[in-house]
Amino acid sequence: MSSQVPQLPLLPAAPRRRRRPARSRRLWALMLVSLLAVTGCTPGSGGDDAAQGAEPAAASNGLGTDGFVRAAGSGLEVDGGPVRLEAVNFSNLYHRDIDGSELLESPHHSEQDFARVKELGFNSVRFAFDGDWYAEDPEVFWQWLDRNIGWARQHEVRLILDLHTPIGGFWLDPTSEDVSFDLWSDPELQQANADLWTDIAARYKDETAIAAYDLLNEPVTSDSTGEQWEELAQRLVDAVRAEDPHHLLVVGGVYGVGEAYGAAGIDPHFLVDDDNVMYDFHFYEPIKYTHQYASWVEGPIQDGGRYPDPDVILPTGERTYLTESAISTPSLPVGTSGWAAYDSGLVEIEDESAIAAMPLVVAQGGMRGTAYFDAVRVTEYDADGQEIRRVVDDQLDGDGTLDWYQWSSDDAAPAPEFARESSGREDGASLSVTDATRADALAGWSNDAHLFKVVPGNQYRIQGYMRGEDIAPASAAASPQIVLKLDVYAETEGAAGGGFLPRDKTFLEYQMEENLAFGAEHGVPMSVMEFGAVRQAFQMEGKGGEQWVGDMLSLLEENNLSFSYWEYHGTEMGLYLSGSGEPGEPNTALQDLLRRELGGEGG
Structure with a gap:
């Protein structure tokens, strides 16, 4: 029996214009996230130039091509030593109606938040930006990015620059009036995004406080095969490499085709022609659990149960x-x-x-x-x-x-x-x-x-x-x-769990292995640049949010995966349960777990 299972359309909370799925799946998951632990992976110090808004100089840190995070077989390394990127996502309010000229006044975070990231045990920040911000006001965009790179370097964390929404494209909220798939058919828009990455690469080619360039978040194409993303991905890779031979690239799989999330029957992952690439997937399984009560999920999902739950069974195949x-x-x-x-x-x-x-x-x-x-x-x-x-x-x-x-x-x-x-x-x-x-x-x-x-x-x-x-x-x-x-x-003989697994770590492992098979086959590193669960999973009695995150961190370590937790500020999935500004209400249970598992201060 053939079937097409659509991803759940996930829509974010209380946006003014663009609303972002907290997982963004919708899915679904939808899919899932990756943070890499960088023991000994400390960004090179380059003074305070970036913090003052000055363009980094090629020789400012004296490291030349040393100190960069690079792909090495199925893992990553810095200066010949193995590392993992262990990150948290800064959304930077990309889903709000923010103009590029307003970035320097953005309330999302301040320098002190980089110190808090380090204190929690993270070594990196996946740093989201909207391509339109650059198109609207390049001068302010550079000042904003330089300042954050300087803060990151000062507090010894690295940035993963994440093109979360491209110039002229938006599909993260299917109900938004701004939804557009023109990127896939408009050569000028494709060139504009390639030029954006060329400019970033030229400006930061010697900046070791940047761990990687995440070329495009959760691509959803307008064709039926996902080949549009394969072609654009290679174009973006080539755009970076024309200026920057050093930085690690992050290339995600296909998250949807036909202008909708979901790509049943399509292998989401593909290789690009470059040997310094980490291949990414996002992980929010099971979506009913991680997104229960979330207001941005179309529905919304109500009580999604607990974790682990041996009485809930989930299918694994034929x-x-x-x-x-x-x-x-x-x-x-x-x-x-x-x-x-x-x-x-x-x-x-x-x-x-x-x-x-x-x-x-x-x-x-x-x-x-x-x-x-x-x-x-x-x-x-x-x-x-x-x-x-x-x-x-x-x-x-x-x-x-x-x-x-x-x-x-x-x-x-x-x-x-x-x-x-x-x-x-x-x-x-x-x-x-x-x-x-x-x-x-x-x-x-x-x-x-x-x-x-x-x-x-x-x-x-x-x-x-x-x-x-x-x-x-x-x-x-x-x-x-x-x-x-x-x-x-x-x-079913040969199927994992006989075709059915309970809602526990064995199911998470099974779901993750479907993606990891690509990395194993090709001998390339993989990552999970988004994973997380709603606040109710930690605050409601018996929900087991700490166990879910603990099991995820264990699987990420066992499989040598870099990762990034979604998200730092967020009223429903944040480490701090506020949308922006001062941290506000901490998700204490989650923060305590992360400190213990990541070796943060007081952990």
């Missing part, structure tokens, strides 16, 4: 269907019918190999017309018919439908149509499938968040609502079946 154990409601009748309740009744799962199940809405057998689905419920009972728990109770309201993804078992034409409807049985939303006409194919909607463990011998029941509009067989030989269904699964 599933082995127990077709004889599937549980279905009666079928929607032909013709036009109003909303009606459908109920499978209590059905025992007898197969001893059954380990998991998931509800779906399904059209099969060759159907014309439109079938609508709403309010899906799954209940578990013991062998005597006593209710044990309500496993799923999804009202499929406007927020809930966003978590369901469409699929079909055959990609051949004619393809069925799918829609998240703006009306439902009792609210403003439902799901629909139209003209699933192929008699030998299935089409429907699923939600992996509703995957659950089953106990052979227990009874299960699926209920919900359906209605039909001009339902008819697609041919004389067709007999359409339109049902609410529970698919039941056994373990």
Whole structure:
């Protein structure tokens, strides 16, 4: 069965113009972040010229080409010694309506914040900027960047310069009036971004307080293959190398195609023609957990549970269907019918190999017309018919439908149509499938968040609502079946965890390995320049935010990955729970953990 699983569209909190997904996935994750620990990786001192806004001189630090962070096999090194970049993200309010001329008055941070970064145990800062700031006022942009480089050098941390939004392109908030994918089709915009990197490289080619150039954050292309980013990435690499042979480059994978987050079936990573590159991915798995209650996530996601949670299982690959154990409601009748309740009744799962199940809405057998689905419920009972728990109770309201993804078992034409409807049985939303006409194919909607463990011998029941509009067989030989269904699964030989893993470190490791396979195959370093979790994961009892971050830091170290935590200032994901200015309310639990793990002061 083929499927396309869209990334969740993540939208940031309270912006004036541009709103940034705290992960930015949306996803989804969406994907995930990388900080590199730089033991002995201290930026060269170059005096206070940069802090005063002067252009750094090539010989000012006396280090020549020494002191630069470089790729070395699958890791990084400085002056021949191994290092990792362990960073925190400075968003610099890129998502707000800030003009380039205002940068020197930006309230995001001051020099003292670099001291705080060092005190927490970080050795680097991933430093976001908007390409439009440079286009609007180059003089102020340079003064602002010089000042921050000087502060970083003074406090012995390095900067990873991050082109977070390019000149003439913006896709981090799909609902923004500023959304534009013109970058991918406009040669002048592509040249403007290449020129920006050429100018940065020329100005800072001898600046060792800069660890790396992160060429473009989370590329989402307008083509269907992601090749547009591959071509532009090489162009940006060449632009840098025309002036700067020294600095490490960071190249992320494809985060979306077709002007939307999500690239199912596409290998996101690719090599560029350069041997001093670190290949990046962002990591916010599982997104339901790390972004629960986040206001910028379209939805928003509500209670996303705890970590770790052995009772929550997550899919890892191909599933082995127990077709004889599937549980279905009666079928929607032909013709036009109003909303009606459908109920499978209590059905025992007898197969001893059954380990998991998931509800779906399904059209099969060759159907014309439109079938609508709403309010899906799954209940578990013991062998005597006593209710044990309500496993799923999804009202499929406007927020809930966003978590369901469409699929079909055959990609051949004619393809069925799918829609998240703006009306439902009792609210403003439902799901629909139209003209699933192929008699030998299935089409429907699923939600992996509703995957659950089953106990052979227990009874299960699926209920919900359906209605039909001009339902008819697609041919004389067709007999359409339109049902609410529970698919039941056994373990799959060869799949991680037999196809299902609990929500714990083993699942994080599995998800991370899908990206790390690229680095292992090509012998190149990889990084996670964004990872993090919402404040509720640390502040609500039993959520386990410290454990999630601890497990992430452990995996990053085990895999020799540089990383950057999202983010320094942020009302919902920050180390300091304020948007800008003075640190304000610290996320104390998170800061204490980071001090311990990164060797910060008092850790």
